Amino acid sequence: TQLLEQSPQFLSIQEGENLTVYCNSSSVFSSLQWYRQEPGEGPVLLVTVVTGGEVKKLKRLTFQFGDARKDSSLHITAAQPGDTGLYLCAGRSWAGSYQLTFGKGTKLSVIP
Amino acid sequence: NAGVTQTPKFRVLKTGQSMTLLCAQDMNHEYMYWYRQDPGMGLRLIHYSVGEGTTAKGEVPDGYNVSRLKKQNFLLGLESAAPSQTSVYFCASTLPRPNYEQYFGPGTRLTVT
Numbered sequence: 008t009q010l011l012e013q014s015p016q017f018l019s020i021q022e023g024e025n026l027t028v029y030c031n032s033s034s035v036f037s038s039l040q041w042y043r044q045e046p047g048e049g050p051v052l053l054v055t056v057v058t059g060g061e062v063k064k065l066k067r068l069t070f071q072f073g074d075a076r077k078d079s080s081l082h083i084t085a086a087q088p089g090d091t092g093l094y095l096c097a098g099r100s101w102a103g104s105y106q107l108t109f110g111k112g113t114k115l116s117v118i119p
Numbered sequence: 120n121a122g123v124t125q126t127p128k129f130r131v132l133k134t135g136q137s138m139t140l141l142c143a144q145d146m147n148h149e150y151m152y153w154y155r156q157d158p159g160m161g162l163r164l165i166h167y168s169v170g171e172g173t174t175a176k177g178e179v180p181d182g183y184n185v186s187r188l189k190k191q192n193f194l195l196g197l198e199s200a201a202p203s204q205t206s207v208y209f210c211a212s213t214l215p216r217p218n219y220e221q222y223f224g225p226g227t228r229l230t231v232t
Contacts, residue, residue: 038218040218040220040221042223047225047226048225048226049123049209049211049223049224049225049226050162050209050221050223051223052220052221052222055218055220057218095161095162097162097221099218099219104215104219105150105167105169105175105219106152106164106167106177107219107221109161109162109163110161111159111160111161112161
């Protein structure tokens with residue numbers, strides 16, 4: 008069973024600060040996705056990274072896929088209260104292509 | 120487009136009662152999934168379907184049944200609810216290409232007393 012470990016589990020920061028959350032595994036994934044989930048809603052896809060070493064930017068969010076495709080990070084610059092939510096990473100293995108393996112998430116609170 | 124919709128949004132059941140959760144998508148997606156989300160456990164796959172008339176077990180299928188009679192609908196049934204099935208249930212759908220990116224419904228919060 009492939010596992011994705013996310014850290015930290017909880018993060019509370021002041022508006023304007025920078026932060027990085029991590030998604031790690033001992034297994035290789037063919038692609039990795041990041042989702043954000045707000046309270047009372049379903050997860051919403053932010054980005055998919057496919058190539059080892061790939062970096063994608065979405066406004067103040069920067070996503071990186073590790074060279075070995077076993078890990079990923081999400082960096083947020085100058086966090087805003089609207090960034091508050093649960094950040095989930097999800098990986099697609101080579102074998103189980105119908106399914107995604109989800110991490111348990113990082114719960115981010117940005118305090119105004 | 121409504122995307123993925125789920126009914127009901129909230130439900131309270133007594134132990135032993137049965138119910139069906141309905142998921143509908145209007146994006147013509149082939150694949151559909153049912154997950155449950157519990158504190159500290161993340162999203163766990165219950166059952167999934169790769170097309171009309173087909174279903175398969177996920178990570179935590181016990182106590183649940185599913186049906187996919189129409190491409191746009193995926194039903195999750197609880198035949199005899201147990202308190203351990205208290206959870207938030209999410210339905211998702213996806214196209215197989217390019218990366219199985221999933222579109223989620225708003226969730227159903229189920230409490231079993």
